[in-house]
Amino acid sequence: MSSTFGHLFRVTTFGESHGPAVGGIVDGCPAGLHLTEADLQPALDRRRPGQNRLTTPRREEDRIEILSGLQDGVTLGTPLAFLVRNQDQRPGDYVALRAAPRPSHADYTYQQKYGIRAVSGGGRASARETVSRVAAGAIAAHLLRERWGVEIVAWVDAVGPHRANVEVGSVATGAVDANDVRCPDAAAASLFIEEIDAARRDQDSVGGVVACVARNLPVGWGQPVFSKTEALLAQAMLSLPAAKGFEVGSGFAGSALRGSQHNDAYVARPDGTLGTETNRSGGVQGGITNGEPIVFRVAFKPPATIGQAQESTDFEGKAVTVEGKGRHDPCVVPRAVPIVEAMCALTLADLALRQEARRVR
Numbered sequence: 001m002s003s004t005f006g007h008l009f010r011v012t013t014f015g016e017s018h019g020p021a022v023g024g025i026v027d028g029c030p031a032g033l034h035l036t037e038a039d040l041q042p043a044l045d046r047r048r049p050g051q052n053r054l055t056t057p058r059r060e061e062d063r064i065e066i067l068s069g070l071q072d073g074v075t076l077g078t079p080l081a082f083l084v085r086n087q088d089q090r091p092g093d094y095v096a097l098r099a100a101p102r103p104s105h106a107d108y109t110y111q112q113k114y115g116i117r118a119v120s121g122g123g124r125a126s127a128r129e130t131v132s133r134v135a136a137g138a139i140a141a142h143l144l145r146e147r148w149g150v151e152i153v154a155w156v157d158a159v160g161p162h163r164a165n166v167e168v169g170s171v172a173t174g175a176v177d178a179n180d181v182r183c184p185d186a187a188a189a190s191l192f193i194e195e196i197d198a199a200r201r202d203q204d205s206v207g208g209v210v211a212c213v214a215r216n217l218p219v220g221w222g223q224p225v226f227s228k229t230e231a232l233l234a235q236a237m238l239s240l241p242a243a244k245g246f247e248v249g250s251g252f253a254g255s256a257l258r259g260s261q262h263n264d265a266y267v268a269r270p271d272g273t274l275g276t277e278t279n280r281s282g283g284v285q286g287g288i289t290n291g292e293p294i295v296f297r298v299a300f301k302p303p304a305t306i307g308q309a310q311e312s313t314d315f316e317g318k319a320v321t322v323e324g325k326g327r328h329d330p331c332v333v334p335r336a337v338p339i340v341e342a343m344c345a346l347t348l349a350d351l352a353l354r355q356e357a358r359r360v361r
Contacts, residue, residue, distance in 0.1 A: 003124075005236070006346060008353040009143075011136035015086075016118045017126030023083040024132040026139050028353065029069070031077030033143055040064050043138035044084065046338040047131065049329075052180045054196050056329045060087055064135055080139060084131050100314035100322055104304040111315070127241045127332065130339045137342020140349035148352060149216045154340040156183040156333045157211035157297060160195040164188035168213050168295055182337045200330040203307030207242075207300050208333035210340045214283070214294040214348060219273070221289040221351040228287025229294070229351060236343040237298045242332050245299030249282025264292075289351075298340055300332050 004012040008028045015022030041064055048062040049055055062084050069080035098119050101107035106125035110117040117123060144150035155176040157164050164185040175184035181196070183189040192208070199206040222229035230248045237246045254262055257280075264276035264285075276292055283294035305324040314320045329335060 005239070006350040008357065009140060009346065009350040011132070011346060013129065013132035013136070015129065015132065016120075016123040017086075017128035018118075018120035019086060021083050021085045022128060022131045023081070024136050026069075026080040026082075026136050028350075029075050029077070029080055029139060029143060030147075030353075031075055033075040033146060034073055035070065035075050035139065035142060036073050037064050037066055039142050040066075040082075040135055040138040043134050043141070043338050043342065044131065046177070047134045047335055049335070051335070053200075054180050054193065054329075054331065054334055062131060082132075082135050084135065086128070097322070097324075099316075100312060100320045102305055102322055102324065103310050103312050104301075108315075125241065127329075127335075130241065130342075133240075133346070134338055134342045137339075137345045140345035141341065143349050144345055144352065148218065150348060150352075151215045152212065152341050152344050152348075153215075154210050154212035154337045154344070156181055156189075156192060156208060156337060158209035159192035159331060159333060160199075160206045160208065162188060162191040162195060163209075164192075166211070168211075168293065171213065176337065180334065182334045196331045196334075199302075204330070205302040205304075205306050205328075206331045207244075207302040208331055209297050209299050210333050210336050211295070211297045212340050212344055214344055217283065217289045217291065217294060217348070219289060219291040221348065221355050222284065222287045223351070223354060224287040229284045229289055229347075230282070230287065230296070232347050232351070233294070233296060233344065236347045237296070237340065240298070240300075240336070240339060240343065242300045242303060242336075243298055244301045246296065248284060248294070248296040250280040251282075251297060254280055294344075294348075298336075300336060303328055303330065303332055 010027045011024050013024040044062045044064055048060055050057055050059045065083045067081040069076055069078050153171055153173055164183050166185050171184050176182050179189045181189050181192040183192055195206055234246045237243055262280050264278045264281050266274045267277050269275045279292045283292040305328045307324055309321050309323045312320055312322045
C-alpha cells in the first residue's frame with residue numbers, strides 16, 4: 001500500500017476509520033518556519049464531521065497533537081509527526097456487513113487484494129483517512145503562504161444538477177464559509193442545501209463538484225514531462241475518496257472550442273513580466289506555472305453507503321440485501337473543500353521546494 005505522497009515535501013499517513021487514531025509524518029518541511037498547533041487546527045475544524053445537518057452525525061473534536069519537529073514554535077527541519085485521536089468509533093455498526101461487500105465501496109477490492117480488510121468503516125478506504133491529509137496540507141499551506149505568499153481557496157461549485165456562478169478572481173475563504181454548503185454564490189447555495197436535504201430524507205446520497213484556485217504563484221513551478229503541475233494535481237485529487245473527475249482551466253468545455261477562441265494572449269504587466277489576458281490554460285502551460293492563478297475542478301461521486309436497502313451479493317455469491325447502518329455524509333463536497341485545499345497545498349509545496357533545489361544547483 002502506498003501511503004506516502006510527495007518528493008521533497010513528503011507526507012506519510014496512517015490510521016483506520018475506527019482505530020484509536022489517525023496521523024502522519026511530514027518530512028522535508030524547511031527549518032525556521034514559525035508553526036504551532038493553533039496554525040493547523042482551523043483546517044481540521046473545517047473538515048471535521050458533525051458540523052451541521054448536511055454532514056455525518058459522527059462527533060469528533062479532531063484536535064491535532066504535534067509530536068516532533070518543533071522547538072519553541074519553530075520547525076527544526078526534522079520530521080514533523082502529528083496525531084489526531086478518534087473518539088466516536090462505532091465498529092458495531094458494521095458487524096452485519098462483514099459477510100457482504102457494500103455496493104460501490106472498497107470492501108470487495110481490499111479483500112481480494114490483501115486477503116483481509118478493516119471491516120469497520122472501510123479502514124483506509126474511509127474518508128476518515130483524509131484527516132491526516134488536511135493536517136499535513138495545513139503545514140504545506142502555511143509554508144506556501146509565509147515563504148511565497150501563495151493563497152489557496154476552494155468552494156463547492158456544483159451539487160447534483162445545480163451549478164454555481166462564481167467569479168474565480170474574487171472568491172475568498174470568508175465568502176466560502178458563509179454558509180453550511182461552502183458556496184460563495186448564495187442563490188446556488190440554497191439549491192445545493194435543498195438537494196442534499198432531499199437526498200438525506202430519502203436515505204440516499206448525491207454527488208458534486210469542488211472548484212479551487214491557487215493565487216500568487218511565481219512562474220516556473222512544475223517538472224515536465226511526467227511531473228507536470230496539472231498532472232501532479234490530478235494525481236493528488238484523484239487519490240481522494242469518491243473523486244471521479246479532474247479538469248484544469250477550461251477543462252472538458254475547452255475541447256468544444258477552436259484555438260482562436262481558446263488561446264490565452266500575452267500582455268505586459270507593470271512589473272515588466274508577461275501575463276495572459278485570459279486564463280483558459282488554468283495557470284499552467286507546458287506543465288509549468290505561468291504566473292496566472294491555477295484553477296481546477298474535482299468531481300465527486302455520490303457517497304457509496306446509503307440507508308436504502310440494496311439488492312446485492314455476499315462474498316460467497318449468495319443474493320443478499322445490504323443496508324448501510326453507519327454514519328455517513330449524504331454529500332461529501334462541503335467537507336471536501338478543505339481536503340481539496342490540503343492536497344493542492346501539498347502538491348504546490350513539493351513543487352516549490354523542487355524548484356528551489358534546482359536553483360541551488
